[in-house]
Amino acid sequence: MIEIILMLFGGAVMLFGALGILRFPDVYTRLHAATKCDTGGAMGIILALILIMDAPAVVRAKFLVLAFLIAMINPMVSHAIARGAYRYGVKPKVVVDMYAWDNS
Amino acid sequence: MSRVPFYLKERLEALRERVLREEFEASKLPPWERVVLTWAVLMTFWVVVSGSFSANNLALGAVVTLIIAAFMRDLLTEDIRRSGNIIEKLIYFAFIYLPQYLVIMAFRLLESNLKVAKNVIFMDINPGIVKIKTDLHSDTGVTILANSITLTPGTLTLDVKKKLDGTYLYIHWIDLETLNREKAGEKIKGDIEEWLKKVFW
Structure with a gap:
C-alpha cells in the first residue's frame, strides 16, 4: 500500500516539475522547479522500489547509495548551471539583485 | 574598524588570518583518528557494494580499505572538528x-x-x-x-x-x-x- 502511494507521489512531483520548466519565466526559476522536483520524485520512486523488491537487506542498501548520490549531485549541478548562466550574461527577472551590486 | 588607517588595516587582516589558521590547525583531528574514520566509511561502502558477508570477502575488503585509508586520510576528514573520544563521537554521529x-x-x-x-x-x-x-x-x-x-x-x-x-x-x-x-x-x-x-x- 505504502509503496503505491510513494510511487504515485514521485510521478506526480515529476509531472509538476516538468510543468514548472514550461511555465516559469526565466532560467533561475526554472532551475527551482527542475532541482527540487527531480530530487523529491527520484527519492519517492527509490523508496518505493526498496519496499517492492524482495531481496536481502544488503542488496536493498545499494539503492540507498544511489539515493545519497542523487541528493549530493543534483543540487551541485543546479548551482553550477545557475552560476554559469549568470557569468554568461543571462539577466534574471528579479525585484532586487544583490549579486550584481557586488560584481559590477 | 573603519577608523583604522589603511597601512595598519592590511597588517591587521593578515594577523587575523593567521589567528584563524592556527585555530584551525589546533582543532584538527590527530592522524590515526583520521585513518580510522576514513577506514570505517570505506569499509561500510565495501560491504554495501559487494553484498556478501563471507570471511574471505570481509578480510580482503579490510586490508584493501586500510591501505587506501592510510594514503587518503586527509581527503575526507580534513574539516571535522575535534571533540571528545572518537568511539563516542562515531556512535553519536551514527545514531x-x-x-x-x-x-x-x-x-x-x-x-x-x-x-x-x-x-x-x-x-x-x-x-x-x-x-x-x-x-x-x-x-x-x-x-x-x-x-x-x-x-x-x-x-x-x-x-x-x-x-x-x-x-x-x-x-x-x-x-x-x-x-x-x-x-x-x-x-x-x-x-x-x-x-x-x-x-x-
Missing part, C-alpha cells in the same frame, strides 16, 4: 546527528515539492537575489550547507564568496520576504547551520 539531519531534510524536501507545485499552479512568484552570511569556514561544511539550502523550499544557491569573518552566500529566493541580512539568514538557513557547526569546522 543521533545523522538521523536528525536526514529527518529534517526529508520533511523540508517534501515541503519544497508541495511549494513548487503550488507556485506552478498559481504563479504567485516574487523573485529576488539576497546575500546572507554563515560562520562556517571549511569547504565541506559550506558545500553541505549550500546543497541543503538548494533543497529547502523556495531557495537556490547562486554563488559562494569566502571572506575572513565568514562565508557569504548569494541566494535566489523565489518568494522574497525580507532584505535584512540577519532575518533572511535566519529564515533561509534555519537550524541546519547549528547542526553543521557541531560537526564541521
